[in-house]
Amino acid sequence: xxxxxxxxxxxxxxxxxxxxxxxxxxxxxxxxxxxxxxxxxxxxxxxxxxxxxxxxxxxxxxxxxxxxxxxxxxxxxxxxxxxxxxxxxxxxxxxxxxxxxxxxxxxxxxxxxxxxxxxxxxxxxxxxxxxxxxxxxxxxxxxxxxxxxxxxxxxxxxxxxxxxxxxxxxxxxxxxxxxxxxxxxxxxxxxxxxxxxxxxxxxxxxxxxxxxxxxxxxxxxxxxxxxxxxxxxxxxxxxxxxxxxxxxxxxxxxxxxxxxxxx
Numbered sequence: 617x618x619x620x621x622x623x624x625x626x627x628x629x630x631x632x633x634x635x636x637x638x639x640x641x642x643x644x645x646x647x648x649x650x651x652x653x654x655x656x657x658x659x660x661x662x663x664x665x666x667x668x669x670x671x672x673x674x675x676x677x678x679x680x681x682x683x684x685x686x687x688x689x690x691x692x693x694x695x696x697x698x699x700x701x702x703x704x705x706x707x708x709x710x711x712x713x714x715x716x717x718x719x720x721x722x723x724x725x726x727x728x729x730x731x732x733x734x735x736x737x738x739x740x741x742x743x744x745x746x747x748x749x750x751x752x753x754x755x756x757x758x759x760x761x762x763x764x765x766x767x768x769x770x771x772x773x774x775x776x777x778x779x780x781x782x783x784x785x786x787x788x789x790x791x792x793x794x795x796x797x798x799x800x801x802x803x804x805x806x807x808x809x810x811x812x813x814x815x816x817x818x819x820x821x822x823x824x825x826x827x828x829x830x831x832x833x834x835x836x837x838x839x840x841x842x843x844x845x846x847x848x849x850x851x852x853x854x855x856x857x858x859x860x861x862x863x864x865x866x867x868x869x870x871x872x873x874x875x876x877x878x879x
Contacts, residue, residue, distance in 0.1 A: 629663050629739070629817075631673040631700035631876050635691040636743075638680035638865065640706050641872065644800030651872055655801070656704060658810035662819060663702075664879040673876035675700070681866030684708045684722060688729045691871075696736040698876050703733055704780065704813070706743035708768075712760050719760050723767030730775050741816065743780040744768050750789050753798050753852065778816050785812055787826045797851040 634640050634656035642654015656676055664672035675698055677691040687707045695703050707729070711722045733740045745761040745768075748754035754761070765783050772779045785808065787793060793805030801809065811825035858865065 629701040630667060630671060631698075632660055632663055632702045632704070633675040633695045633698050633700040633876065634660075634678055634704045635687060635695050636678040636704070636706040637682045637687065637710055638678075638800060639709065640678035640704065641676065641680050642678075642806060643680050643865075644795035644797070645803045645806040653803070653806065655806040655809035655813065658807055659704075659813045660879060662810065662814045662821070666819070670878045672879050673700070674873065674879050675871075675876045676873040677871045678706075679866045679869050679871055681710065681864035681869075682707075684711050684725055684729075688725070688732075692729050692732060694874065695733060699736050700876060701737075702739045702741065703737045704741045704743065705730065705733060706780075708764060709745060712745070712764055713754065713757055717760070719764040719767065723764055723771065726768065727771045727774075730771055730777065734775050734777075739778065740775070741778045741780055741813070742768055742772050744783050746785075747783045747789060750791075751794070751798060780809070780813050780816055782809065782812075785809070785825060787829065790829045792829055792832075796847070798847060799851070799855075 636656075640654065640656045642652035642657060645653045645655075647653045654676075656678065657674075660672075660674040660676075664674070666672075675695075677694055679690075682690070684707045708722045708726050711717050712719055730740060730742065744765040748758050748761055762783075769779060769781075771777070782788065787808050788801065788805050793802055793808065794800070795802050795805075808825040811821045811823060814821045815825065
């Protein structure tokens with residue numbers, strides 16, 4: 617079975633590149649300059665704290681809206697060229713949520729990319745899907761996401777990859793872990809994923825990513841319905857419109873950190 621804890625590598629990573637889509641770019645977690653931060657940037661800081669000052673190098677190649685084949689074509693070759701000590705690879709989610717997509721087919725293409733990365737990178741951490749049981753816009757896709765998640769774990773077994781298992785991270789099933797669009801994590805959600813990624817590598821972390829949230833006051837049916845209407849108007853309708861027009865949120869967006877630079 618894939619070993620989700622790589623304690624023997626503790627502190628051994630001098631460079632890290634993140635590849636993926638909006639999740640890894642950090643959408644939902646805006647920084648003070650307007651650039652998204654996200655779990656990968658936060659994870660990089662945790663890794664950098666284990667190395668001499670200004671020696672750790674980090675690249676984030678992820679771009680929102682990217683499908684798996686786009687990530688494979690645009691980001692995987694760049695990651696191979698950079699040849700960092702560690703790559704995190706999260707892709708396929710945008711494919712899975714498309715009508716008619718086949719998680720078995722997506723997984724086959726994902727596996728070919730993992731094999732390609734492993735030939736140039738020391739450690740490739742792969743990422744599963746979230747359990748979307750309580751996510752309104754994605755609840756009906758739970759079976760497809762679970763199938764793809766099972767494939768990702770099997771691929772990790774075959775290629776000896778550590779697994780960032782988001783399905784088992786119960787704390788991100790709380791609505792406070794999600795942005796108002798219900799598709800991307802909030803800053804606190806991104807923080808918890810970063811902490812979990814560090815745990816996967818056997819690192820000591822400053823907080824428990826699965827720490828329970830403070831209790832919330834109960835919400836009435838009217839409040840829930842009002843929130844749902846606001847969400848549909850502000851986020852769902854524009855999302856559907858982009859799909860109908862063949863547009864992507866990542867059109868004309870470039871990777872925010874395309875080179876391995878010191879933190």
